[in-house]
C-alpha cells in the first residue's frame with residue numbers, strides 16, 4: 001500500500017525540482033541577455049528617471065516574489081522529507097542546496113540592476129505560473145498524504161474505540177469507513193471550526209451524530225432520524241406565504257452577526273409597527289395564494305470584507321441611509337411571509353450557495369428565487385461564483401441609493417462615451433437597480449420606512465417648543481453656515497445632535513449622537529428642522545415632517561450632479577440635485593420650504609411663515625410600513641425579470657405621450673401627471689404599434705446609437721427604433737428628435753405602482 005505512494009511522491013519531487021530549476025534558470029539566461037542589450041540602449045538617462053523609480057519598485061516586488069516561491073518550495077520539500085521517514089531518502093538535500101546557490105546567483109545578478117521592464121514583466125508572469133504549479137503540486141501531495149492517513153487509520157481501526165456510556169456503538173454493518181472516520185474525527189475535530197458549528201464537541205456521541213447525519217459514513221443512532229432532503233425540498237417548492245404576525249423568527253439570524261447590530265436594533269424598535277401594518281394590509285387586500293419564496297439578502301456594504309465599516313460607523317454618526325433601507329427591506333420580507341436567508345460575509349455567501357470551502361459539507365442547498373444585494377455585494381457574488389453567477393443574474397436586485405442610469409449601466413456604451421466609474425458597467429436590466437427615492441423611472445423605487453408619530457394622543461402630550469433642530473451630525477456640515485444659523489437663532493432656540501467634539505456656535509444646545517427614538521422625541525418638541533445643504537437626500541427630512549416639523553431645505557446653486565460635485569463624482573448617473581432634498585422639495589409648502597440659505601430675506605420670510613402656521617405631521621403613504629409592504633409585495637409577485645414573455649405592468653396602463661424636442665420622457669410624462677414606464681418601451685418599438693398611437697412612420701430605421709429611441713422626425717416622418725434593449729431610457733433627450741414616451745398612471749403617494757397594478 002505504501003510503496004506506490006512513495007514512488008509517486010519521489011517522482012513528483014524530482015519533477016518539481018527540475019521544473020523549478022528550469023524556471024529559475026530561464027530568467028537567469030534572459031537576464032544575461034538583457035544586460036548585454038541594455039548597454040546599447042541606455043543613452044538617455046535623464047528621460048528614464050521616473051521609469052527607473054518604477055522599475056526599482058517592480059524589482060523589489062519581483063525579489064519578494066522570488067523569495068516567497070523559494071520559501072514555498074522549501075516548505076514543500078520539508079513536507080515531503082518529513083513524510084518520507086522510512087524510505088531511503090532521495091538526495092533532496094542536494095537539490096535544495098542547488099536551488100539555494102541558484103537563488104544566490106540570481107540575486108547577485110539582480111544587484112547589478114539594469115533589468116528591462118519587459119523582462120521583468122515576463123519574469124513575473126513566469127513566476128506566477130510557477131507559483132500556480134507549485135500550489136497545484138502541493139495540493140496533490142496533501143491529498144496523497146491524506147489518503148495515506150486514511151489507509152493508516154483503516155489499518156488501525158481495529159484498535160478499540162473507547163465506548164461512551166451514553167452512546168453505545170451501533171452495528172457497523174454496511175459502514176466500512178465508520179470506525180476509521182470516528183477515530184480521525186476524535187483527533188481532528190478541532191482542526192476546522194465548522195465541525196463544532198455542527199455540534200461536534202469531542203464526545204463520541206456528538207461525532208457519531210455528525211458522521212451519520214451530516215456526512216453519511218456511519219449508521220444513524222437509534223432514536224434519531226436522519227434529516228430527509230425530501231422534506232426540505234417540499235418546503236422549498238410549494239408552500240404558501242402567510243403574513244407573519246411577529247418578527248421573532250428573524251432575530252436569531254440577526255443576533256449572531258455583529259454586522260447586523262444596527263439593523264437588528266432598528267428592526268426590533270419597529271417590530272410592533274411592522275406587525276400592525278401587516279395586519280392592516282392583509283385586511284385591505286387578498287394576500288393569500290402567494291408562493292413563499294426563498295430570498296437571499298446579502299448587504300455587501302456591511303461585510304467586513306468590503307472594508308467600509310458602515311456597520312460600526314452607524315453608531316458614531318456615520319451615514320445611515322443604506323442601513324435604514326436594509327433594515328426595512330428585511331422586515332418587509334419577513335412580514336410578507338417569505339423564507340429569508342441572511343448573509344453578512346463572504347463565508348456566509350459561500351455557505352448559502354453551497355460552495356465547499358472547508359472540511360464540512362455545505363449547508364443544505366435551497367433553490368433561491370430572489371437575491372437582494374448592493375454593488376459591493378454583487379461583486380463579491382461574482383467573485384465567489386465566477387462565471388456561474390450568470391445563472392442568478394435575473395434574480396438579482398441591487399440596492400443602489402442614488403440610482404444607475406441606462407447609459408452608465410451599459411458596459412460598452414459607458415466605455416465608448418467615457419462614462420466609466422467604479423459603479424457602472426454592470427449590464428443589468430436598469431429596473432434591477434432599487435433606489436432610495438424615486439429618482440430615474442428606469443430604476444425601481446424601493447424606498448424605506450419613516451418612523452413617525454404613532455397616534456394623535458402622543459402628539460398632544462408633547463407640546464412644541466420654540467425650537468429648531470439642526471440636521472447635521474458632523475462638524476464639517478456646519479462649517480460656513482454661522483450667519484444662516486444666527487438668523488434662525490433670532491427666532492428659535494437652536495438644538496443639535498452633533499458629534500460632541502465639534503466646534504459649533506455656543507448658543508446651540510447639543511445632544512450629541514443619540515438614538516433614533518430620541519431624535520424623534522426631539523423632533524416632536526421642535527417646529528423647524530434645519531437643513532445645512534448636506535448630506536443630500538437622506539431619510540431625516542421625511543422623518544422630521546412625519547413628526548410635525550417644517551423642513552428648511554437649502555437650494556443648491558448650481559444643481560449638483562456627478563459632473564460638478566465631489567460627492568456625486570463617479571456615481572453612475574448625471575441627475576441634477578436641485579436642493580438638499582429634491583423629494584422633499586416636491587412635497588413643498590407648508591411642510592417643506594426650499595430656500596437660499598445665504599439670502600437673509602428669504603430665510604426670514606420662511607421662518608415667519610412657519611411660525612405663523614400650525615401643521616399636522618405628514619408622511620407620504622409610500623414611506624409608511626404599510627406602503628412599503630404593499631409596494632414590495634407587488635414587486636415580488638409581479639416584477640419578473642427572468643422570463644422574456646412576462647409583461648408587467650399591464651399594457652392597459654400604457655398612455656403614449658409625444659415629448660417635445662429636447663424633452664425627456666421623464667419630463668414629458670411628469671408634465672401630464674404620469675410617470676415614464678420603461679417596461680412599455682419594447683411595445684412602442686414597432687412601427688405597427690406606433691401607428692395605433694397616431695405616429696405615422698413613413699420610413700423607419702433601427703439604431704443602437706441613441707438613448708432616446710423610439711423617436712421620430714416630425715418633418716420627414718422618419719422613425720428611429722431601438723435595437724439594444726439595455727439602451728431604452730426615460731431620462732435623455734435630443735434637440736432634434738421627438739421622443740415617443742411610454743407613460744402610466746400611479747397611485748397617489750405610491751408612485752411605484754399603477755392603479756391597475758394592485
Ligand SMILES: *[C@@H]1O[C@H](CO)[C@@H](O)[C@H](O)[C@H]1NC(C)=O
Pocket residue numbers: 199201202203205206209
Ligand atoms: C456533547 O454533545 C453531546 C451530543 O450532542 C451531548 O450529549 C453532550 O452533553 C455534549 N457534551 C458537552 C461537554 O457539551
Ligand SMILES: *[C@@H]1O[C@H](CO)[C@@H](O)[C@H](O)[C@H]1NC(C)=O
Pocket residue numbers: 286287288289
Ligand atoms: C383570495 O383569493 C383566492 C383566489 O385568488 C380565493 O380562493 C380566496 O377565496 C380569496 N380570499 C378572500 C378572503 O377573498
Ligand SMILES: *[C@@H]1O[C@H](CO)[C@@H](O)[C@H](O)[C@H]1NC(C)=O
Pocket residue numbers: 599600601602
Ligand atoms: C433674496 O431673496 C429675495 C426674496 O426671494 C429676493 O427678492 C432677492 O433678490 C434675493 N437676494 C439675493 C441677493 O439673491
Ligand SMILES: *[C@@H]1O[C@H](CO)[C@@H](O)[C@H](O)[C@H]1NC(C)=O
Pocket residue numbers: 608609612
Ligand atoms: C399669519 O397668519 C394669519 C392667518 O392665520 C395671516 O392673516 C397672516 O397674514 C399671517 N402672517 C404671515 C406673516 O404669514
Ligand SMILES: *[C@@H]1O[C@H](CO)[C@@H](O)[C@H](O)[C@H]1NC(C)=O
Pocket residue numbers: 688689692
Ligand atoms: C390597434 O388598436 C386597435 C383598436 O384600438 C386594436 O384592435 C389593435 O389590436 C391595435 N393594434 C396593435 C398592433 O396594437
Ligand SMILES: *[C@@H]1O[C@H](CO)[C@@H](O)[C@H](O)[C@H]1NC(C)=O
Pocket residue numbers: 658659660661714738
Ligand atoms: C409635428 O408637426 C406638426 C405640424 O408640422 C405639428 O402640428 C405637431 O405639433 C408636431 N408634433 C410635435 C410632437 O411636435
Ligand SMILES: *[C@@H]1O[C@H](CO)[C@@H](O)[C@H](O)[C@H]1NC(C)=O
Pocket residue numbers: 713714715716717736737
Ligand atoms: C428631419 O427631417 C428633415 C427633413 O427630411 C431633415 O432636414 C432633418 O435633418 C431631420 N432631422 C433629424 C434629426 O434627422
Ligand SMILES: *[C@@H]1O[C@H](CO)[C@@H](O)[C@H](O)[C@H]1NC(C)=O
Pocket residue numbers: 682685686702721722723724725
Ligand atoms: C425594435 O424593433 C426593431 C424593428 O422591428 C428590431 O429590429 C429591434 O430588435 C427591436 N428592439 C428591441 C430591443 O427589441
Ligand SMILES: *[C@@H]1O[C@H](CO)[C@@H](O)[C@H](O)[C@H]1NC(C)=O
Pocket residue numbers: 706734735736737
Ligand atoms: C440627436 O439625434 C441625431 C439623429 O439621430 C443624432 O445625429 C445626434 O447625435 C443626437 N444628438 C445627441 C446629443 O444625442
